[in-house]
Amino acid sequence: MGRGVWTVAGIGVLVRIAWVLAVARTPTGLSDPFLYRSYGIAIAAGSGYESLAGDPTAYYPPGYPYLLGVVYRAAEQVGIDGFPTWPVGLVQSLWWGVAIVAVGATARILWGPRAGVLAAVVLACWPNLVAYAAALLSESAFVASAACAVWGLTVLARRPGRPVPWSWVALSAVATVVASSLRPQFLLVVAIVLGVWAIWRVPGVTLGATAAATLVVLAAAVVPWTIRNEVALGAFVPVSTNTGDNLCIGAYPDARGGFAIATPCQGGTTWFDGAAGEVAQDRFARRAAAGFVADDPWGWIRLIPAKLYFTYVSDDDGLDAVEAYGADPLGASWFRTLFVVVANVAYGVVALLGVVGLVVAARGSWRRRDAARAGLVAATCVSLLVPVLFFGDPRFKVSAAPMVAVLAGGGAVVLLDRLRRLRPRATAGSGHGLPAGDP
Numbered sequence: 001m002g003r004g005v006w007t008v009a010g011i012g013v014l015v016r017i018a019w020v021l022a023v024a025r026t027p028t029g030l031s032d033p034f035l036y037r038s039y040g041i042a043i044a045a046g047s048g049y050e051s052l053a054g055d056p057t058a059y060y061p062p063g064y065p066y067l068l069g070v071v072y073r074a075a076e077q078v079g080i081d082g083f084p085t086w087p088v089g090l091v092q093s094l095w096w097g098v099a100i101v102a103v104g105a106t107a108r109i110l111w112g113p114r115a116g117v118l119a120a121v122v123l124a125c126w127p128n129l130v131a132y133a134a135a136l137l138s139e140s141a142f143v144a145s146a147a148c149a150v151w152g153l154t155v156l157a158r159r160p161g162r163p164v165p166w167s168w169v170a171l172s173a174v175a176t177v178v179a180s181s182l183r184p185q186f187l188l189v190v191a192i193v194l195g196v197w198a199i200w201r202v203p204g205v206t207l208g209a210t211a212a213a214t215l216v217v218l219a220a221a222v223v224p225w226t227i228r229n230e231v232a233l234g235a236f237v238p239v240s241t242n243t244g245d246n247l248c249i250g251a252y253p254d255a256r257g258g259f260a261i262a263t264p265c266q267g268g269t270t271w272f273d274g275a276a277g278e279v280a281q282d283r284f285a286r287r288a289a290a291g292f293v294a295d296d297p298w299g300w301i302r303l304i305p306a307k308l309y310f311t312y313v314s315d316d317d318g319l320d321a322v323e324a325y326g327a328d329p330l331g332a333s334w335f336r337t338l339f340v341v342v343a344n345v346a347y348g349v350v351a352l353l354g355v356v357g358l359v360v361a362a363r364g365s366w367r368r369r370d371a372a373r374a375g376l377v378a379a380t381c382v383s384l385l386v387p388v389l390f391f392g393d394p395r396f397k398v399s400a401a402p403m404v405a406v407l408a409g410g411g412a413v414v415l416l417d418r419l420r421r422l423r424p425r426a427t428a429g430s431g432h433g434l435p436a437g438d439p
Contacts, residue, residue, distance in 0.1 A: 002108060002113050002116055004104075004120070005116050005117055006101065008104065008117060008124050013093050013096060013100075016089075016092070019089075020090060021089075023134050024085040024089045024134040029325065029327025029328070031327060032060075033137060033321060034324060036136045037083065037085075039068065039069075040083070043068070043072075043073075044068075044069045044083070051278070057233075058232075059240060060240055060242060061181055062225060063141065092141070095143075096124075100120050103402050103406055104123075104409075106119070106151045106406045107405075109154050109155065110406070111413050115409040115413045117409075119408060119410070120409070121409075123401065123405040126350060127316075127343040127346050129318065131319050131343075135322050139395070142183050143402055146179040147402035148175035149171075149176045150376070152168050152171040152175060153193055153210070153379075154372045157371040157372035157375055158371075164209050169210055169213045172210060173210070173214040177221050180218070185386050185399075189383055193375040194210065196371065197210075200374050201369075233276075235275075243286065244265075244282040244283065244288075247285065247290075250392070251289040251292045255303055256303075257305075257309070257391060258306070259310075259393050304388050307391060307392035308392060309392060310393060312394075313394070314394055316340045317393075319336065350404065352411075353407070355411070356412075357406070357407030357409070357410040358411075379403050
């Protein structure tokens with residue numbers, strides 16, 4: 001893989017550890033970080049996945065609450081009491097190290113060693129992603145597992161005509177299911193990638209083995225959880241009960257495309273009313289969203305630009321997450337201002353490099369019939385467009401970060417090579433006392 005990628009990964013982990021030790025705090029207010037912490041504490045205590053009211057719940061996908069429960073339980077075993085955030089942040093810093101290695105390895109496969117190191121640098125030094133290491137949110141674990149899944153899929157797509165590497169099949173399948181337990185829409189990303197493989201004529205044995213392994217691991221994870229929900233909630237819930245809310249927030253009369261507490265989406269019950277109320281609200285919100293789209297499909301389509309705007313307009317939401325979305329500000333206004341400026345400037349640079357890499361990857365996949373690059377392009381585009389299905393929020397773009405980092409590494413190499421080719425021309429032109437390029 002190369003020493004450079006490992007070095008960058010180590011630096012990325014150390015930067016995040018320093019950030020966690022400096023800013024990690026216990027979340028307050030009724031926000032996602034606060035709720036995740038509550039669920040994790042209940043799981044660590046042996047009570048299971050319970051709501052604040054003490055009833056069984058499945059509001060969020062189960063992956064992150066159970067990861068928190070494991071970390072909190074381990075912290076207790078070594079004498080760390082009170083369920084602080086910093087042990088979670090340290091673990092999440094290591095997850096980012098895994099993500100950096102996976103991203104660097106993927107870019108190295110597609111564009112060579114320099115691209116691998118540069119892609120790793122992008123993910124390691126991306127300010128907003130550094131901030132997420134100290135937040136009690138699923139982004140850190142998701143990016144790590146999604147990056148490993150993309151790495152595995154890239155290796156498999158680059159081995160036409162060779163025996164199927166079953167270890168890589170297993171890696172991609174397990175990583176896909178772990179990522180989907182955190183954000184179920186990742187299954188859509190992988191399904192599209194496998195569809196691209198079929199078009200690009202990846203050997204049937206590789207395609208079939210990857211799809212079958214993913215389905216087997218998915219069934220092993222989802223079936224027990226669905227049975228648990230049938231028993232605990234009294235309803236058929238394969239993953240979570242927040243899908244209705246997420247759909248309806250982006251599909252109701254007078255919606256603006258961003259997050260809102262929308263009256264048309266409220267059915268009169270919540271998880272405060274127990275499991276039955278939680279399930280009833282999910283179903284009500286689903287029906288409300290479907291009714292709006294059916295009655296006014298053009299109105300839903302008109303919301304797409306607004307959803308994309310709210311998602312991609314800025315890149316400092318990691319700091320908002322650390323501050324529990326305003327419930328616990330850091331206090332130093334100058335630091336917040338500095339972070340916002342640096343984070344968004346870096347975001348602009350990464351976006352530019354990512355666009356260059358996307359164009360290069362798309363052209364290369366078409367000209368060379370390269371299934372690996374085609375799969376990366378498809379995974380990136382689907383990940384970037386997923387917010388269209390729900391509502392726009394800056395946090396939602398983090399799911400595309402590993403793919404964007406890989407593309408940015410490739411884009412950086414292309415731009416550097418172009419500049420290198422221009423320099424001899426400039427030198428030759430100046431040697432004749434003429435501007436470069438003059439006859």
